[in-house]
Every structure is written in C-alpha cells, then in structure tokens.
C-alpha cells in the first residue's frame with residue numbers, strides 16, 4: 012500500500028520530490044543532529060491524490076494517527092492535553108519554494124480547556140490567549156473560509172474600545188474576549204462552531220494546506236516562476252516552539268552569506284519576543300543578527316556553528332529560520348538560499364576557491380539570465396540628486412516608475428504601458444500581481460528577509476524595503492519623506508535596489524561595471540569581485556563549451572562590439588538592413604522598375620554601397636566567418652504605402668490639379684506587387700529568383716569586397732546564405748548564379764574568390780527535405796523566427812500582442828514560442844533537418860540565427876541537437892557563451 016507520511020527521522024534531502032523542499036531539509040537537519048522540533052511530513056503524493064479525487068486516500072489518517080502517537084510519546088504530552096497541551100504547526104512545503112503563497116496554521120491543539128493549561132505551564136496567560144486567538148483566526152480564514160477583514164474589524168474595535176494603539180497593549184482578558192468575538196464571527200458566518208477537537212483541527216488544517224496549492228496567488232506565482240501545476244505540496248506537521256515567550260525568546264532568519272552580494276559572513280534579521288511569522292511578514296522592524304550576539308551570546312554561538320555545518324554539508328549558501336524558546340535554539344527550516352545574480356557569480360567563484368565546489372559546479376550555479384541582469388545599466392551616481400529616503404537594499408538594480416500604492420493600481424497602469432513603483436508599508440502574498448507588474452517594490456517596513464524582499468529577489472525585481480523614514484499612507488495614496496516632500500500617486504521615483512536609496516524624479520542610467528568590462532573585450536580588467544567572478548565563469552564556459560557563438564550584426568560597428576563580447580564570427584548579416592534610409596529609394600526603384608534599364612541603373616547604384624558595407628564588416632571580423640544573407644525583405648517594408656499614394660493622387664485631383672505622373676506610375680506598380688500576406692509572399696530566395704540581377708549584384712559586391720580584403724592582406728571568410736528556401740531547386744538556381752558571378756570577379760580581379768554557399772532552414776518543407784537540400788548546401792542555419800511562425804501558423808508580427816497573453820494565462824504554453832524554442836514541434840523539425848542534412852553531407856556546418864540563439868533554454872536545446880553554433884544579437888553573446896558552457900557540463 013502506498014505510504015503517505017514520513018517522520019523527520021526517516022527522510023532526507025534527496026526526497027524533495029516526495030517530501031517537498033521544507034520537509035526533506037527538515038529531515039536532513041534531523042539526520043545531521045541539529046536541534047529540530049520533532050514532526051512528520053505528509054507527502055506530495057497524498058496532496059495530488061486529495062486534489063485529484065476530492066477525497067482522502069485510504070489509510071491516510073490512520074498513518075497520521077500513528078505518527079502523532081509517536082510524537083506524543085516522544086514529548087510526553089498529548090495533542091491538546093488540557094493541563095499541558097502538545098501544540099502543532101501545519102505548514103506547506105512544495106518541491107520548489109513558493110514563499111508565502113500557501114497556507115500555514117499554527118497552535119493546533121488549543122481549545123477552550125487547553126488554553127488554560129498552556130497559560131499555566133508557560134506561566135504567561137497573555138501568551139496563551141494570544142496563541143488561541145491566532146489559531147481561531149487562522150483556522151477561521153483558511154479552513155472555514157471567513158473573510159479575514161471581519162477578524163481585523165473586531166480587533167480594531169477592541170483596540171478602540173480599550174483606547175490602545177496596537178495589539179501588544181491588549182492584556183490576557185482582552186484577548187480572551189477577542190477569542191469569544193472571533194468564535195461568534197465564525198458561527199455567524201458559517202453556521203458552524205469553531206472545532207474544539209484538536210484532531211479535527213489537525214485534519215482540516217492539513218486539507219486546507221493541500222487545497223491552497225490551487226489558490227489564486229499560488230497559481231499566479233507558479234506561472235510566473237514556471238513551476239509545474241501538477242506537483243502538489245507536502246505538509247509538515249511539527250511540534251510548536253515559541254519565540255514569543257519573553258525577552259529570552261525570539262525568532263529570526265539567517266543566511267550563511269549575504270544573499271544580495273555573496274559576501275562572506277553570517278547575515279540575517281532577528282526579532283526578540285516574536286514568532287517566525289512576524290519576522291517574515293515584516294510587520295515589526297527586525298534587528299540585525301549581530302544584535303543577538305549581545306542579547307544571547309550562547310544561542311548566537313550555537314547558531315553560527317549550525318550554520319557552518321549546514322553550509323559545509325550543502326556546499327552552498329543556506330538560509331535558515333530559527334526560534335529561540337527561553338534560551339533554547341531550534342532550527343525550523345533550511346534550504347539552499349535564493350540569491351541575486353551578483354551573489355550567484357561571487358559565490359560560484361568563492362566556494363570554488365574555498366575548495367567546497369569545483370569550477371564546473373560554480374558554472375552550473377550561475378545563469379545567462381543572471382548575467383543579462385548584471386549587464387543592465389545602473390543609476391549615474393554623479394547626478395542622482397538628493398536622496399528622498401533610504402532603506403534596506405533588498406534586491407539590486409535600478410528602476411524608474413510612477414509611484415502607486417496598491418497592487419490593483421500597479422496592474423492597471425502597467426497594462427497601459429506605464430512603468431510603476433509599488434509602494435507599500437509591507438507586502439503580503441496578495442500583492443503578488445502588483446509586484447509582477449511593477450518595475451520596483453518599495454516598502455517602509457521589514458528587513459532583507461521580509462516578504463517583499465524574498466519575493467522580489469526571486470523575481471529579479473528591484474526592491475528597497477524597510478525605508479522607515481517614509482510614512483506610507485496607502486488609504487490616501489501618498490507617502491511623505493522625512494524632509495516633508497509628499498509623493499502623490501503618479502509621482503516618478505527612482506529606486507536603487509543596490510544601494511537601498513530612493514530618489515524623486517527620473518535619475519539617468521549608466522553602464523554597469525560588468526558591462527564596461529565586457530565591452531572592453533580582451534583589454535578588459537576585472538576590478539571588482541563580481542566582475543572578476545563573471546570573468547571566471549565565462550572563461551570556464553569558453554573552456555568547456557562545444558557550441559560556438561556568433562553574432563547577428565549588419566554594420567561594422569556592431570561587428571566590432573560583437574567581437575569584443577566574444578563572438579566567433581557573424582552568423583547572420585541581414586543585408587536588407589543595409590538598404591534603409593536613402594538607399595530605400597534605390598531598392599524601391601529596383602523592385603518596381605518598368606524597364607530593364609531602370610532596374611540595372613538602380614542595381615548599379617547599389618553595388619558600390621553594398622561593397623563598402625561588406626568590406627567594413629569583413630575587416631571588423633577578419634579571420635572569422637561572416638555569413639552574408641541575400642536580401643530578404645518582406646516586400647511591403649520597401650514599397651511606398653498604397654493608401655498614401657492613392658490619397659496623394661486623389662487630393663491633387665480634388666484640387667483640380669494634374670496628379671504627379673511618378674505617383675500614378677508608382678501606384679500602378681505597387682498595385683501589381685500588392686500582397687495580402689507579405690510575410691508569406693515575394694521575399695527571400697523568391698525575390699532573388701524573380702528580380703533579374705539582384706542576386707548577381709549582391710554576390711558581385713561581396714566577391715569584390717573579399718578580393719579587396721585579400722589584396723590588403725586580410726583573411727576574409729565570407730559565406731553566402733540563401734533565405735526562405737523550401738526546395739533544393741531554388742537553392743540550386745541561386746548557387747549556379749553565385750558560382751558564375753564569383754568566377755567573373757576572380758577573373759577581373761585576378762584574385763581567386765570562393766565562398767561557401769548555404770541556406771537558411773526556416774520553412775517546415777525545408778526541414779522535411781533537408782537531406783536533399785544538403786546536396787547543394789555547405790551549411791544550414793535555422794531561422795527559428797520564421798520556422799516558428801510557419802510551424803505554428805502564428806504571424807510573428809501580430810500574435811504576441813493579440814492573444815498570447817490569453818494563451819499564457821490558460822497554459823497553452825508557459826512562455827512564448829517566439830522567445831523560447833518549442834522543442835516538441837519546431838524542435839522536432841530541427842532534429843529531422845540535422846539528422847537528414849548530415850546523412851547527406853557529414854561535414855555540414857549547422858547553426859541557428861533566429862532570436863532563440865540568445866535564449867538560455869533554447870541554447871541548451873541547440874547543444875543537445877548537435878548544432879555547431881548559435882548566433883544572436885551582440886548583447887546576448889556573453890549570455891549565449893555562458894549558457895553554451897553550462898549546456899556542456
């Protein structure tokens with residue numbers, strides 16, 4: 012029979028799939044002999060079974076009862092025992108951390124009798140009633156579905172009646188009264204009494220936590236973090252320990268190193284006389300962990316030792332939650348901690364230096380996405396102006412946006428394209444949509460481990476928290492700075508999550524240190540820890556990767572920059588980009604020419620311009636391959652607008668004037684060439700085959716540029732790439748022309764010029780007939796933009812705006828297929844083309860030059876599909892190098 016419950020003494024960290032992250036790590040700490048309050052875990056399998064069937068799997072509660080008995084025997088107390096109750100916490104814990112997104116219920120086991128027992132054994136009546144109040148409230152909302160605001164209202168009314176500012180001023184008698192009020196609220200709202208049976212409390216709490224897996228905010232968080240919906244959560248049932256028993260108690264969160272910068276040294280927040288929930292909620296401002304050293308040196312020393320044990324054991328930065336109950340330290344959670352991109356790089360290098368991990372492990376723990384984040388600009392500190400407020404630098408980066416004071420407003424404005432900064436006293440999981448929509452999150456309360464900080468860091472979103480000089484009035488939608496400045500909703504703020512500062516207005520941005528280093532190319536010097544760590548990760552990636560990385564570049568300037576970023580050639584030079592501006596007229600003439608002579612004139616005028624372009628690029632990429640793609644403009648991009656022309660002519664006629672003769676001719680020609688669906692029309696190789704002299708002009712320009720570079724002592728390595736081929740015969744016709752023209756150039760220049768000829772694979776038919784196409788192609792390059800468009804039948808120009816958000820929301824795909832390669836469909840075509848192309852021509856060079864060439868996940872796919880290179884925009888080149896290295900590990 013399936014087993015659904017494991018004691019903490021039975022599991023381990025390798026069981027995270029079954030026991031969830033929290034449960035498996037609690038078991039691991041228990042095995043390591045660290046002080047963990049005893050407990051057990053209900054598996055994710057149990058959760059899936061409950062959610063799938065709507066009922067509990069047979070035997071589940073018998074198993075729970077057995078583990079509960081063990082727990083009771085071990086602690087010498089019974090759950091809810093009237094004179095000395097064992098109390099339990101019930102917490103969610105999924106495979107992947109989802110901070111604050113699911114339910115937690117504390118103090119299970121308190122009822123009208125045992126609350127007195129707790130008061131007696133703790134010697135603290137107020138504490139007992141406060142715990143009972145919390146239980147009634149938590150069960151009331153999460154299990155019995157009562158609107159939380161009803162409890163809040165009752166609490167506010169009581170405080171007003173007693174004339175006290177906050178809950179700490181309520182005494183035991185007040186809280187006992189509040190419990191009665193809460194119980195009445197539950198009865199009124201649900202018709203049910205608050206359950207007095209501790210076992211029933213436990214059972215219903217467990218089911219509520221399972222159900223919270225499908226809660227709205229949990230689902231939203233999973234979509235955002237790409238966590239699968241069918242994993243389910245485990246539930247941890249654990250003996251309660253109390254950090255709120257007086258000044259010798261407290262709760263805290265700690266990291267073995269700084270999660271923002273990766274710097275060595277214990278790091279964290281502590282809240283004396285408080286439960287763990289109070290720390291994470293950021294409701295009261297915490298003190299730095301160093302303060303604990305003063306308050307309780309013994310507990311601090313033990314904490315340090317345990318954390319060292321954990322970091323050495325996990326060989327990584329760990330974060331923990333702990334509670335001190337009357338001087339006794341308890342470890343309540345650990346996990347490999349979330350970190351910023353900067354910290355990930357620094358840790359990778361430092362832990363390798365310390366011999367805890369290998370260089371390859373260090374590389375595996377950083378990401379291209381993180382590197383891209385470090386390449387983003389920072390605020391220009393020379394011109395920041397006056398600081399409006401300071402807070403805790405919780406998640407780095409620079410962001411500018413209009414201040415908004417609630418989640419809904421953030422979402423509304425962001426949907427209109429506005430950049431916003433979400434300003435709150437503190438955030439709760441309900442603020443998640445607003446946090447996603449905002450550029451930055453700013454709170455006036457809470458430390459580096461508050462909800463805002465943890466969630467923002469996980470998302471890579473800029474965050475400053477605990478800016479307690481700011482008085483945030485969410486009701487009035489404004490906040491006030493210490494100097495009296497009032498920030499109304501809509502006021503532009505600049506938030507520096509690296510320094511923890513906030514400025515009024517939009518502060519200008521400058522390049523980051525990492526960017527400056529990368530842009531300096533071979534001459535760059537690593538001056539700071541993070542730059543050095545990035546340099547080392549890239550060096551390791553370059554040493555292990557099999558994929559080469561080229562750049563998509565159309566100008567000598569881009570080529571120079573790409574080379575500094577480490578590009579090993581140009582994988583795509585889009586020649587149509589060379590025909591913009593003034594040259595557009597010539598292209599228009601060439602396409603629309605009524606006579607051969609007119610067309611030849613236009614081509615002759617384009618030839619020297621095109622030769623110059625090629626010479627510059629070949630010079631910038633001397634010694635490296637440069638793939639020149641023949642012209643591939645969707646026709647409408649180069650032709651004058653039909654409606655404009657018609658209006659011009661009609662206006663002239665309406666004025667009684669003779670319309671411009673050229674306009675009339677153009678209109679007729681544009682009418683002839685008009686296409687309803689230009690992306691599927693006369694573009695790519697089709698244009699080259701239809702417009703006489705076009706291919707010849709481009710090839711001649713390139714051949715002459717190569718001859719010039721050779722004569723100048725250079726090492727040009729031009730390749731000619733034919734776009735949008737669907738059949739080998741198209742390619743063959745172009746190849747014949749290329750060979751003819753290059754032979755002529757060789758003759759005229761006296762320098763033998765040859766260039767490999769290859770094709771793009773960007774139509775399903777090309778992929779499916781790749782074996783035949785390879786007879787005439789020396790290389791393939793996947794145009795995954797068009798291949799995605801034509802495989803899915805999605806217009807690449809329209810759909811993303813039109814209906815992708817609905818598709819993303821409804822889970823048709825987790826991410827746009829134009830961003831991350833669709834492995835199942837487009838990827839399958841890639842696989843077929845690679846296999847059949849190489850079967851025909853074993854030494855076929857194969858690359859990719861669609862946008863996917865710079866997307867981390869897609870790079871991993873191209874590695875495993877056996878490609879030789881990826882080509883992407885110059886700024887993505889370092890990202891692709893890093894990911895190609897990681898793919899090879």
Ligand code: PEP
Pocket residue numbers: 583585643773793794795796797798860861862
């Ligand atoms: C492609 O289709 O993937 C490609 C690189 O070509 P373009 O984007 O220029 O159509």
Ligand code: MG
Pocket residue numbers: 734773794796797
């Ligand atoms: Mg294309």
